Amino acid sequence: MIESEPTEAAVAFGENIERARQFTQALAQQGEERGLIGPLEPARLWTRHILNSAVAGPLFPAGGLVGDVGSGAGLPGLVLAIARPDVRWVLIEPMERRVSWLNEQVDSLALSNVEVVRSRGEEWDRGAIFDAVTARAVSALRTLIPLTVPLLRAGGELILLKGANAANEIDAAEKVIRRHKLVDVRVEVIGAGVITEPTRVVRATRAA
Numbered sequence: 001m002i003e004s005e006p007t008e009a010a011v012a013f014g015e016n017i018e019r020a021r022q023f024t025q026a027l028a029q030q031g032e033e034r035g036l037i038g039p040l041e042p043a044r045l046w047t048r049h050i051l052n053s054a055v056a057g058p059l060f061p062a063g064g065l066v067g068d069v070g071s072g073a074g075l076p077g078l079v080l081a082i083a084r085p086d087v088r089w090v091l092i093e094p095m096e097r098r099v100s101w102l103n104e105q106v107d108s109l110a111l112s113n114v115e116v117v118r119s120r121g122e123e124w125d126r127g128a129i130f131d132a133v134t135a136r137a138v139s140a141l142r143t144l145i146p147l148t149v150p151l152l153r154a155g156g157e158l159i160l161l162k163g164a165n166a167a168n169e170i171d172a173a174e175k176v177i178r179r180h181k182l183v184d185v186r187v188e189v190i191g192a193g194v195i196t197e198p199t200r201v202v203r204a205t206r207a208a
Contacts, residue, residue, distance in 0.1 A: 055191030
């Protein structure tokens, strides 16, 4: 059973809601079959995944170049690309079948602000080019930092979607944070009053 669209979706996506509906429907119909989401996810797709990703949209710089490491089904990268057409997104994903899905969706949704690259974060070879790097449910912070910080320009920002354990992850990653010269590391809770379960985001800046 596919979750009905919550009223909050129109608030989160505004004039881009039709694209969000199209993507959510495609993921609900094909996601389990194509190994993108588990069998329980269609019943909570909007609230747990789509809106959880979309509420982070305002955190990204207008006109910026953002990398999404481990894009998978397009969470959060494709969702954010729909919500923020004024931002350029590069979706970095190593698995061929997921890359195929992402490219299909980019074409189907006519998203001109998205590039899909088949690569692991640690194999990225274009240098530190991003104004911001994001990821969702990829790995623990101390593992994720070495995969994402090298992609960031000096002064660029990590904006990582995390769970309720985010503050503890920061504590556990203290040495890695210092090694990679991250400053202003903090947890922000976003989407309160917009979605039922607000999203926790770890934000940090790469020192010059």
